[in-house]
Amino acid sequence: YKTHMKWYFDLMQIPDAWQEFESTGEGVVVAVIDNGYKLDVTDFPTNLWTDENGNHGWNTYKNSGDISPIYKKDGTAYNNSGHGTHVAGVIGAIANNSNLIGAAYNAELMLINAAHYESETAEPSFSLDDLLEAIDYAIENEADIINMSLGLLGGQSAQLENLINKAYEKGIAVIAAAGNQGASTSVAQAIPAAYENVIGVMASDKTNPTQLAYFSNYDPSGKYYDVVAPGYELLSCSIETGKVAYMNGTSQAAPLVAACAALYLSEYPNATVDELYEAIRKSPTTNIKSNSTVVTDTTYNFKLLNAVDLLEYGKVDPDVSTNNSTNATIDKSLGYI
Numbered sequence: 001y002k003t004h005m006k007w008y009f010d011l012m013q014i015p016d017a018w019q020e021f022e023s024t025g026e027g028v029v030v031a032v033i034d035n036g037y038k039l040d041v042t043d044f045p046t047n048l049w050t051d052e053n054g055n056h057g058w059n060t061y062k063n064s065g066d067i068s069p070i071y072k073k074d075g076t077a078y079n080n081s082g083h084g085t086h087v088a089g090v091i092g093a094i095a096n097n098s099n100l101i102g103a104a105y106n107a108e109l110m111l112i113n114a115a116h117y118e119s120e121t122a123e124p125s126f127s128l129d130d131l132l133e134a135i136d137y138a139i140e141n142e143a144d145i146i147n148m149s150l151g152l153l154g155g156q157s158a159q160l161e162n163l164i165n166k167a168y169e170k171g172i173a174v175i176a177a178a179g180n181q182g183a184s185t186s187v188a189q190a191i192p193a194a195y196e197n198v199i200g201v202m203a204s205d206k207t208n209p210t211q212l213a214y215f216s217n218y219d220p221s222g223k224y225y226d227v228v229a230p231g232y233e234l235l236s237c238s239i240e241t242g243k244v245a246y247m248n249g250t251s252q253a254a255p256l257v258a259a260c261a262a263l264y265l266s267e268y269p270n271a272t273v274d275e276l277y278e279a280i281r282k283s284p285t286t287n288i289k290s291n292s293t294v295v296t297d298t299t300y301n302f303k304l305l306n307a308v309d310l311l312e313y314g315k316v317d318p319d320v321s322t323n324n325s326t327n328a329t330i331d332k333s334l335g336y337i
Contacts, residue, residue, distance in 0.1 A: 203231020
């Protein structure tokens with residue numbers, strides 16, 4: 001942790017938020033929609049949502065409770081098949097003084113596998129039907145937050161947007177990765193990150209944490225994507241037993257934001273999704289610049305999410321009124337006025 005994670009936890013003031021607000025995500029259900037989860041690996045989250053049949057989520061491709069990653073016939077992993085396991089660990093890796101810790105380690109994770117593999121060399125695919133079913137599953141089972149470290153650049157889907165709007169209307173916050181093509185929204189927007197009722201997350205660098213990572217999609221207009229979180233060399237759970245893994249991407253930045261949202265909802269359980277979205281969008285005070293190797297002719301500024309600022313934003317100062325027509329007396333035996 002000290003060598004590989006502390007820099008980005010401190011950058012976002014996540015440990016300070018734990019200490020100041022005593023909030024670690026308890027009481028909040030985060031649905032992770034991704035490509036499978038290996039539950040028996042080092043430091044994997046143990047605070048898992050469970051249905052009446054003992055399932056910790058659902059596989060919308062297989063239509064079963066089997067949420068494990070897919071393996072080749074020879075037992076080796078498909079390309080990028082550890083993605084979901086890593087993303088889940090970023091949010092909720094167990095706090096057991098071992099290698100890792102999740103940013104909201106007491107949040108309850110609902111694990112939904114919506115992926116399949118076309119070939120042994122391909123990246124995982126998400127069909128629209130399986131993705132829609134995954135979101136609907138999270139809605140029907142009353143998740144508080146949905147994390148989607150996936151998307152499509154330049155795509156359109158009225159069905160997807162309508163279902164996300166349904167989640168929003170049900171009070172569910174949707175957090176999505178902006179994508180890793182280094183593309184501006186002036187060229188194309190990533191869905192679902194660019195939708196109005198979604199918090200779109202860009203990724204910042206490690207070597208120069210004051211700028212976006214070179215791969216991060218970005219939004220000069222400020223209309224489509226909302227905030228930045230670290231997304232380079234994040235350490236989390238590996239599907240290889242006894243190991244942990246680095247991954248880079250807006251896929252890693254998004255669950256950091258989802259975890260901070262869980263801290264907020266744990267602290268303010270009666271907050272509406274609009275209040276949460278306002279806090280995420282308006283609380284950041286630190287600027288992250290566009291990557292100078294990607295945008296060479298100008299500089300754009302984006303906002304880095306900070307956990308303490310986020311939770312401070314949710315505080316409501318009480319209305320205080322005074323009445324000067326009353327008399328005050330001192331009772332020394334009780335010790336108060």
